[in-house]
């Protein structure tokens with residue numbers, strides 16, 4: 001069955017419009033242009049296809065958690081990390097990735113936060129796009145995409161949405177609210193809370209809850225983002241030569257960490273050239 005195309009919104013898209021607090025200096029709207037408008041160009045596609053180190057670590061850490069809960073005995077095996085190293089084919093990863101992922105798995109085995117939890121959903125992390133959620137905001141419809149890592153049931157049947165993190169990035173509450181908005185549509189009869197757990201340092205955020213007014217405000221914001229993005233994409237399709245006026249570059253320190261710095265004509269190198 002053919003689905004009607006609709007504009008979409010997600011945390012990832014919001015992040016490309018507005019960075020989390022403290023990371024404003026790294027923001028550059030042109031990255032959204034490369035990621036969304038030029039993703040099919042071979043050079044851009046190659047960059048997008050090659051997971052960067054941080055993404056690889058996050059993905060393998062999540063896969064490790066998933067594997068721990070696929071086999072209930074694995075958590076108790078003394079050779080669990082060796083087993084996981086083989087399952088995840090860690091020997092094919094770079095030294096940096098191996099050196100970060102193995103301690104994460106070891107830490108998880110010692111402190112398996114999902115053990116004894118009623119797991120409702122646990123993703124491997126490489127399932128691809130989640131199912132879209134159709135949202136009607138006034139007379140505007142859009143698809144919401146929310147890739148939820150894990151849901152478990154609390155004692156009182158509240159759904160607890162858990163997002164796994166790695167690295168030093170601070171938790172961004174907007175992401176939790178988007179999960180709670182998604183839960184409102186997927187599990188309309190159930191109460192939900194959300195939290196973040198950093199698999200690397202063991203930091204677990206406070207549970208985050210949202211009133212219906214908060215979720216409504218987030219829904220309105222996401223509808224606006226979907227609309228703005230749809231408008232920019234249309235502008236670009238009609239005027240590809242105006243790429244850098246539609247998706248404004250912000251050259252500077254952001255270029256140092258930008259995955260597109262090898263193909264971006266606005267990139268500023270370390271030496272400022």
Ligand code: SF4
Nearest residue numbers: 028255258261264267
């Ligand atoms: S290289 Fe710099 S200017 Fe170009 S997209 Fe990346 S951050 Fe923006």
